[in-house]
Structures are given as C-alpha cells and as structure tokens.
Amino acid sequence: MRKIILYAILAFVAIVSLVPFYMLVYTALMPASVNMADSRLLLKAIEWRNLQHAWEQSKLGHAMLNSVVIMAGSVLLSVFASAGAGYVFARVNTWYNRAFFAMLLFSMMIPGIINTVPLYGLMKSIGGINTLWAMILLIATGFIPQSVFLYTQFIRSLSKEIEESAVIDGCTPFTAFWRISFPLLLPITSTLVILNAIGAWNNYAQSVFFLQSQDKQTVPLAIGRFVQTYGADYTQMAAASLIGMLPAVAVYFVFQRYFVKGISAGAVKG
Template identity: 55%
Template sequence: MKMPEVLKVILKYGIAGMMVIISIIPFYVLLYLSLNSPSGSMFQGMFLMPDFHLNNFADAWEGSKLGKAMMNSIIITFSAVTVIVFVASSAGYSIARFRSKGNIAIFNTLLACLMIPAIIITVPLYTLMKSIDGINTHWAMILLTATNALPLSVFLYTSFIRTQPKEIEESAVIDGCTYFTAFWRVTFHFLRPVTSAVVILTGLGIWNNYGQAVFFLQSQEMRTIPLAVSMFFQTYGAKWNLMAAAALIGLAPAVLAFLVFQRFFIKGITAGALKG
C-alpha cells in the first residue's frame, strides 16, 4: 500500500474513532455519575472510576416514582406505535400501488405536514382535548402522538413499498384474495425493514415526548418518563448521582428497543431513496 493511501486509511479511521469517542463521552459521564456515591465527585478515588454505589438506582426509582411513569410510557408508546404501523402501512400501500390524483394530493399534504412542528399546534389541540375530556387520559395522548407521527411514517412506507415487486401480491389477488388480504398476508411480510425504522423513529419520539405531554398529562398519576424525570430533577437538583440514575433508567427501554430493531433500521431508512 502506498504511503498516501496509508495516510488516507489512518485519517479515515482516526476521524471515525474520534467521532465514536466524542459520542460515548456523555454516556460514560452519565453512567459514572449514576454509580458514584452521594458524596463523590468526578475525580475522587481512581481516575474516572465510580464507587459503584448501586443504591442510587433504587433511590431514584423510589423517589421519582418511575414505576408508574414507565407503565404510562409503555402503554402510550406501544399503543401509539401499533396504530401508526397499521394506519401508515395501509395508507402507504394504497398510495404506492394505486396512483390517482386523490392519493397524490393526500401524499403531498402529508409531506407538507412534515414541515409543521408539533409544538406549534399545541394550544389549539389543548382546547380541543379539553372540550372532549381528553386531558389526563391515555387514549387522547395515544391518538395525539400517533397523528403527529403519521406523515413521516406514511412517507417511509410509501417510498419502501414502491421498491417492492408487485408480482407476488398480484398472484395472491388472482388466487382470490382481496387487495387488503394480499397486503397483510403477503406484502406486509416484506416490510420488516421499514417497519423497524418506523418503530424506532416514532417510538423514540413518543417515549421522549415532553413538550406536549406536559400540557396533556398534568396529573401525577398520568406522568410519563420525561415528566417524572423532569420533576425529579426539580426536586433533587443538587444530587447528581440520583439524577443520573433516573435518567439512565428512563433511557434503558429506548436503548433496548433500538438494539432489537437496529438490524433493519438503516435498510428501512435508505431503501426508498434507491428506487422510485
């Protein structure tokens, strides 16, 4: 290998390594603080080695009432993602397979909705939710977060389905299936990559939703993880070990979900850009 090529390889991997290190540092600091003793500081004892004070997690769990908050987050996130996958995949299939002026208009409208930040419409949504008794309810938050995520999800499903061959589902229709049955029994089986991408993108967004949850979930019994952690920070603002432990507990389910679905994530995101 010639010297310029060696330098290029070293530079490429050096830059990649630096990016990885920079990305890991905040998480390491969070982990360090969560394992440190209440009286410890960043540089006490061994260099950057915590005291492994595991009671921090139990104290943070009890003090912030994360058990109830996590259950609320699981209910809202799981239900909303289920609605998103069902509605967005069906809509994406219809738009991708049945070209019409109406479908094109709907698709363009959804693309335009991607440009509108959800926080902008919070005030009128609050008025609407209050008038239908949706404040402090799971069902209202589920419908709200699912609706916010539909434009991006429909776009991803439409783009991905356009890359898939029609022959298999057409064979199913010839054999007597309706298009609806052919989609769910045949086509949907091939949508695992984009479904994984949708689950990760929308699920993480819903799990971490704070800007709207703070308006629509005001009672302590209905708080989700971001709200519970935020209130815990306000109460124990000087106890960095407890705050870090609470943040890690709230972060853990999202990381686990990403690890489960990440194998298909990149393929689902990029497939629509390769064709159609």
C-alpha cells in the same frame, strides 16, 4: 491507507458519541463522597444504591408503565395506519392521491408545538385531558406523516407481480397486502418502530400539557419533577435519567439490525 483513515475517523466519532453516555453512567454510579471536580476517569467504587434511591423517590415504576402503554399504543396505531396509507399512495396513482400525499409531506414541515393551544381545546372537548388513550391518538397522529412517506417509498421499490399473483389466486387487494407484501416491509417497519418508540418515550412537550395528573405522568415528566426536587444533586438526577432511558435503548438494540437498511431503502429507493 484509505481504510485506516476511514476507520480512525469512525472510531473517533464513536468515542465522541459515547462520551455523554459514559458521563451519565459515571455520575449515576458515583458515591456521594466523591467530588465531581476531583473525579477520575474510572470510579474506585460503584454506588448502586443511587439507582435504587432514584427509582423510589421519582416513582419511575408507575411512570414507566404509563410510558409503555403510550409507546406501544402509538407505535402500533401509527405503523398499521401508515402501512395501509403508504400502500394506497404507492399503488394507486391518481391526481387526488398525489395531492393528498403532497399535503402530507407539507405537514411534516410544521412544528408540532405550534398546535398545542388548539389541540388542548380539542382534547378538552373530547375528555382527553389526563387520559392515556388520548395521548396515544395524539402521538400516533404526529408520527403518521413521516411513517407514510417512508412506507410509500419502500413499497414503490417492491415488485407488483407478487401482489398480482396473490389476487389471481383469489386474494383481495387488502388480503394480498397484509399477507404477502406487509411481511416484506420488515426493515422499514423495524426502523419506524425504533423512531416512533423513542419519540413516544421521550415526548415531553405535549405530555406536560395533557397529562397534568401525577398518576398519569410519563417518564420524562417524572424525571422533570424529580430534577426540580433534587436540582442540586447531580448524582440522583443522573441515576433517574439513566433508568428512564434504558427501555428506549433496549428497543433500539432489539430492532437495530434492520434500522440502517430500512432508512436507506425507504428514503433512497422509489
């Protein structure tokens, strides 16, 4: 009976979670002749041209390319930088390492939006306005505190003997980490790839300030401008939003196998 109740609760939560996604797909594929107030649970006809029209009018193709470049660059930079820093925090137990780690954790409590004005001045001084490389550095920097924390906790749960054996065999500590320990961090790495990739893909607050040129706009900016143009056309708005979210969903499905394992091991162990 306890299992039945548990599965019933889980099924209810899953259905409630899927309702917004179903409504988005429903609205995106709804024919223009259908009134939303009179719509039924299932569509009698599917209007695939809504997706084509939204793709062409919102210029999502170029925006997706920009978002992919920013997402890939920021994820790679944050993962490799955080893995190295997390290894040092986990293995080198000194007072200044502990102090710096505490400062890093404190920085996680500061909302990133409050740094917009000083960041704008910094970005302007280095020529980073309307450039993808500056957005990669900016977004990756925002990901690093959380990534370092999770890597540190996960590495602390690993045995030191493997690394010590590699050092005895002639590896440097740097080589021992990247060739022996880093492959063991696949669960937490996959988790951070999902979290950081979705965060970079959905970044709007900073992109709207630092990517003002239309040829540098990302998917959230393209959808935002599209919504401003077709504000009363919910079908086109939903179609553009559906197309824009598909890459992020794809990243999650690729790495979902290790997502829960990485979160639980990185946050609980150590």
